Amino acid sequence: MPVLTGRLRGNGTCDDAHLVTFASGDCLSAHCYRVPWAKARQTYFSRGKNKQSLDAIEKAAFLVTLDDTAQGYNKKDPVTSMDTYAKSLLHGKCYDRWFDKTFTFIVFKNGKMGLNAEHAWADAPIVAHLWEYVMSTDCFQLGYTEDGHCRGDTNPNIPCPMRLQWEIPEECQDVIEKSLSLACTLANDVDFxxxxxxxxxxGLIKRSRTSPDAFVQLALQLAHYKDKGKFCLTYEASMTRLFREGRTETVRSCTMESCNFVLTMVDPMQTVEKKLKLFKIAANKHQHLYRLAMTGAGIDRHLFCLYVVSKYLGVDSPFLKEVLSDPWRLSTSQTPQQQIELFDLERNPEYVSSGGGFGPVADDGYGVSYIIVGENLINFHVSSKFSSPETDSHRFGAHLRQAMVDIINLFGLHSNARK
Incomplete structure (x- = not known):
């Protein structure tokens, strides 16, 4: 799930604040072999000072990590700097992120800041809304003194920090090191x-009379086909907040209509007119599926409910086994940008959010998050695994950029893409 980041300059001013969101859950939860650590937790952390210290952590609203590395966007090396920024917020060194906590504030030594959020308690827009509010009020309303300190009065009643006490015997240390080694192996495999x-x-997409989300989703289908030469089951998250306590539903955005459009796009013998016709059909189908998902008429949450009931009743369902075993080799999500009017994006481009991302759901698949910012910018986050010979996040990113341009060119609309 996504998590937000931004930058605070060392002198206390808020400048070049690329708000970014990244999350840990998807990439680090798979194949984590939690059983050995669960046993170690029961053995070494269920009594005494260890339990007391662990309770202090688990009862905290959130955690703060003071990271000793410098991260953030670097104009001299934009690609590598953003990739390492994202990976650091996603997993850090593995021992300096508390992945099971609501969220962790991460402050780097150069003043950059970000969030790593656990997905169970809330979806990405909730964390995004929180972080946009924090950053905008900090920069535009509260401000700083001339010597770089935050404005406002200190609260003398806040208790001083206390060092937590631990008793770690040698055999417990061995379990910790083995768990850390496994976590690092998983983290180092993430290609972000x-x-x-x-x-x-x-802005330009709306001139084509197309939903921006449908446009991006069809570009993702085209990019994936160019990347792998085949189609795959695709997940797009849809909000169901029209309902009380609604969370998400799935839009299965790889459809017969989208496949027909993609196959036409890669066929040099096809005319622009036919490509445009099939694009509009595919875009309309996607919007229809999105409306169904938003209004409770989706598929996957109903399938999950059937799965839970089947487990409760002890009913073996070949249908559910088959339909729920298919991997999501392309998992996608859009994070809304600026849910409330906190500041003017056009006048303050240095505060534009880079959004957030997540790890791949399948070992041989991609995780793609995108944030539509203002009228002229879309930020993308692509993840995969280095260990998969089928994937390459930078290669997919190149295909995605080209797919976006190829589709807009069908409408004869001018873009700023460099040829």
């Missing part, structure tokens, strides 16, 4: 590519 797409944004 974060980049801004500024050839055009939703």
């Amino acid at each position: 590519h974060s980049f801004p797409f500024d050839a055009f944004g939703k």
Whole structure:
């Protein structure tokens, strides 16, 4: 799930604050072999000072990590700097992120800041809303003194920090080191590519009379086909907040209509007119599926409910086994940008959010998060695994950029893409 980041300059001013969101859950939860650690927790942390210290952590609203590395966007090396920024927020060194906590504030030594959020308690827009509010009020309303300190009065009643006490015997240390080694292996396998797409944004897309989300989703289908030469089951998260306590539903955005459009796009013998016709059919189908998902008429949450009931009743269902075993080799999500009017994006581009991302759901698949910012910018986050010979996040990113441009060119609309 996504988590937000931003930058606070060392002198206390808020400048070049690329708000970014990244999350840990998807990439680090798979194959984690939690059983040995669960046994170690029961053995070594269920009594005495260890239990007391662990309770203090688990009862905290959130955690703060003071990271000793310097991260953030670097104009001299934009690609590598954003990729390492994203990976650090996603997993850090593995021992300096508390992945089971609501969220962890991460402050780097150069003043950059971000969040790592656990997904169970809330979806990405909730964390995004929180972080946009924190950053905008800090920079535009509260401000700083001339010597760089935050404005406002200190609260003398806040208790002083206390060092937590632990008793770690040698055999417990061995379990900790083995768990850390496994976590680092998983984290180091994540291939993360974060980049801004500024050839055009939703302003130009709306001139094509197309939903920006449908446009991006069809570009993802085209990019995936060019990347792998085949289609795959695709997940797109849809909000169901029209309902009380609604969370998400799945839009299965790889449809017969989208496949027909993609196959036409890669066929040099097809005309622009036919490509446009099939694009509009596919875009309308996607919007229809999205409306169904938002209004409770989706598929996957009903399938999950059937699965839970079947487990409760002890009923073996070949249908559910088959339909729920298919991997999501392309998992996608859009994080809303600026849910409330906190500041003017056009006048303050240095505060534009880079959004957030997550790890791949399948070992041989991609995780793609995107944030439609203002009228002229879309930020993308692409993840995969180095260990998979089928995937490459930077290669997919290149295909995605080209797919976006190829589709907008069908409409004869001008973009800023460099040829």
